Amino acid sequence: MANKNAFLFADETTRFYFPWIFLLMVFIGTLLCGSGLFVYNCLNRWQQGVSESLTIQINTYDDNGVFRAEAVNEDIEKALSIIRTTPGVREANVLDENQMGELMAPWIGADVNLMDLPLPKLIDVAIDPKNPPFLEQLKMDLSIQVPNASLDSHRIWLTQLVKLSHRILQLIGIILILIIFTVVFTVSYTTRASLKIQEPIIRLVHMMGAKDFYITTKYAWRSLKRSLIGGFLGFCCAAPILVALIYCFEGMSDSIFTTGIYMEQWLFLAGYPLLMSFIAFITTFKSVLGYLKRFI
Amino acid sequence: MTPNESISPVIAEFNGVSFRYKIGTDVLKDLHFSLAPGSFHFLTGESGAGKTSLLSLLYMDHLPTKGRVRLFGQTVDSLKRSEKAQIRRQIGVVFQDYRLLNHLNAFDNVALPLRIIGEKESDIRKHVTELLAWVGLEKQMRAYPEELSGGEQQRVAIARAVIHKPSLLLADEPTGNVDDAMAQRLLYLFLELNKLGTTIVVATHNEGLIQKFGFPRLHLHGGQVHLTIPRNSDISKLTKGEKNGQ
Ligand SMILES: Nc1ncnc2c1ncn2[C@@H]1O[C@H](COP(=O)(O)OP(=O)(O)OP(=O)(O)O)[C@@H](O)[C@H]1O
Ligand SMILES: [Mg+2]
Numbered sequence: 001m002a003n004k005n006a007f008l009f010a011d012e013t014t015r016f017y018f019p020w021i022f023l024l025m026v027f028i029g030t031l032l033c034g035s036g037l038f039v040y041n042c043l044n045r046w047q048q049g050v051s052e053s054l055t056i057q058i059n060t061y062d063d064n065g066v067f068r069a070e071a072v073n074e075d076i077e078k079a080l081s082i083i084r085t086t087p088g089v090r091e092a093n094v095l096d097e098n099q100m101g102e103l104m105a106p107w108i109g110a111d112v113n114l115m116d117l118p119l120p121k122l123i124d125v126a127i128d129p130k131n132p133p134f135l136e137q138l139k140m141d142l143s144i145q146v147p148n149a150s151l152d153s154h155r156i157w158l159t160q161l162v163k164l165s166h167r168i169l170q171l172i173g174i175i176l177i178l179i180i181f182t183v184v185f186t187v188s189y190t191t192r193a194s195l196k197i198q199e200p201i202i203r204l205v206h207m208m209g210a211k212d213f214y215i216t217t218k219y220a221w222r223s224l225k226r227s228l229i230g231g232f233l234g235f236c237c238a239a240p241i242l243v244a245l246i247y248c249f250e251g252m253s254d255s256i257f258t259t260g261i262y263m264e265q266w267l268f269l270a271g272y273p274l275l276m277s278f279i280a281f282i283t284t285f286k287s288v289l290g291y292l293k294r295f296i
Numbered sequence: 297m298t299p300n301e302s303i304s305p306v307i308a309e310f311n312g313v314s315f316r317y318k319i320g321t322d323v324l325k326d327l328h329f330s331l332a333p334g335s336f337h338f339l340t341g342e343s344g345a346g347k348t349s350l351l352s353l354l355y356m357d358h359l360p361t362k363g364r365v366r367l368f369g370q371t372v373d374s375l376k377r378s379e380k381a382q383i384r385r386q387i388g389v390v391f392q393d394y395r396l397l398n399h400l401n402a403f404d405n406v407a408l409p410l411r412i413i414g415e416k417e418s419d420i421r422k423h424v425t426e427l428l429a430w431v432g433l434e435k436q437m438r439a440y441p442e443e444l445s446g447g448e449q450q451r452v453a454i455a456r457a458v459i460h461k462p463s464l465l466l467a468d469e470p471t472g473n474v475d476d477a478m479a480q481r482l483l484y485l486f487l488e489l490n491k492l493g494t495t496i497v498v499a500t501h502n503e504g505l506i507q508k509f510g511f512p513r514l515h516l517h518g519g520q521v522h523l524t525i526p527r528n529s530d531i532s533k534l535t536k537g538e539k540n541g542q
Binding site: 200201204205206207208209210211212214296 | 355356357358359377378380381382383384385386387389395397408409412413
């Protein structure tokens with residue numbers, strides 16, 4: 001006994017084509033989306049590190065271990081005047097001994113006389129996080145005028161990295177949208193091609209009193225089924241690659257699911273092929289419905 | 297000629313219907329006629345006279361260029377798509393070119409109208425098997441159209457048109473490819489349906505059949521239709537349908 005829906009299956013030109021398209025689209029999409037999430041997670045972790053302040057350190061001893069005494073206060077004044085005139089800086093203050101003590105207590109205990117230790121002087125700089133100072137410039141100015149001052153340099157490349165990551169995320173977003181457009185275009189094109197081939201059949205069943213909804217859903221379900229198969233396979237191909245990618249960056253530290261991409265995010269990723277299939281379903285539905293209007 | 301619409305339900309009614317294809321001149325010009333429930337008509341006319349075109353207006357493959365077609369009491373162009381589908385389910389059509397689906401075997405071709413209306417598979421099996429046996433194709437049930445002779449294909453097409461016991465059967469040259477004995481047998485099938493109340497229009501060139509069965513004839517010529525009721529045939533013996541003429 002032939003399938004109940006057999007009348008639709010005269011044209012199988014799209015049968016293999018369709019799942020392959022989805023395999024490819026979902027594969028690329030999942031990889032991109034997954035990498036995006038990974039970058040996003042890393043970004044969040046890094047940004048926790050980039051606080052709203054930064055610290056400038058002024059050495060109190062020179063390279064030979066000699067106490068620089070008066071020169072230190074001069075350096076502090078110079079550094080402060082540079083920092084305070086830098087746009088994006090809210091305020092800058094030298095940490096006093098109490099503050100230094102609080103800062104050092106976890107390492108050296110509370111009742112150690114700090115004067116006995118060769119500690120540098122620290123300037124705490126509060127920055128405007130929305131409009132941070134141009135750190136590269138600041139670093140250069142300091143190194144020229146106050147050679148004994150140093151700006152925590154890894155913050156500089158971190159801000160650069162954060163900027164870059166934002167760009168990458170935007171790019172990934174754009175590509176994901178392009179993939180959706182591609183899917184919509186491909187699905188409506190293949191649907192139309194398939195309808196064209198099957199026009200006599202559709203004309204016939206239409207003439208026999210098949211309702212638009214009946215014909216349309218038959219097509220849409222078929223698209224859904226084929227796209228789900230392709231999407232599932234695409235996801236299955238992409239997931240191990242993502243895991244390997246995270247492994248390369250992070251090592252097997254805790255678990256892939258707590259650092260690289262979280263469990264909820266994996267579920268979100270698994271929703272990607274479903275979203276694609278849903279789009280295929282809707283697109284097919286609309287294409288067929290539009291096509292059927294040509295029949296009286 | 298047209299009876300009062302409100303008191304006399306007609307299956308189909310043409311009111312000043314003209315029709316032309318996108319290219320060319322009028323194929324049908326200002327037709328007025330109606331088909332009473334349970335009537336049986338032959339549709340004749342030379343090749344190219346417009347028989348197929350007229351039938352296509354009856355199964356709503358085309359809309360009239362001018363005038364009004366009413367089917368089952370409703371004007372065709374005022375119908376919603378779903379209402380048209382509902383009406384189409386009451387119509388069976390034997391196409392001149394059969395229009396069998398080549399990827400389905402005889403059984404599935406015949407089962408198609410039943411599947412569209414959502415009949416139960418077990419009922420479908422029973423009815424389709426019976427009907428195919430009746431038209432002499434019990435052995436070819438699983439054969440695909442390409443594996444059937446012209447006449448066998450024609451019988452599959454006929455079986456498909458009548459399987460859902462339509463209220464209106466439109467047969468376009470349904471016996472063009474079978475011998476006289478089979479032609480008569482098929483006409484008896486139509487006759488059986490007609491006795492059950494199906495309104496039937498058979499387009500044919502076969503004068504022998506027309507003479508033998510003696511039903512009223514709608515003759516197309518020059519885009520006009522002329523109704524003739526043969527005097528010498530006893531129609532009441534063959535059909536209980538109401539005849540309407542001028
Ligand atoms: N799709 C079409 N487009 C344009 N003209 C058509 C089309 N179909 C038929 N015609 C023209 O309409 C006229 C009537 O054709 P139709 O098929 O109705 O004739 P017919 O009476 O069924 O002929 P036959 O006995 O040969 O089947 C013919 O002149 C034909 O050329
Ligand atoms: Mg014809």
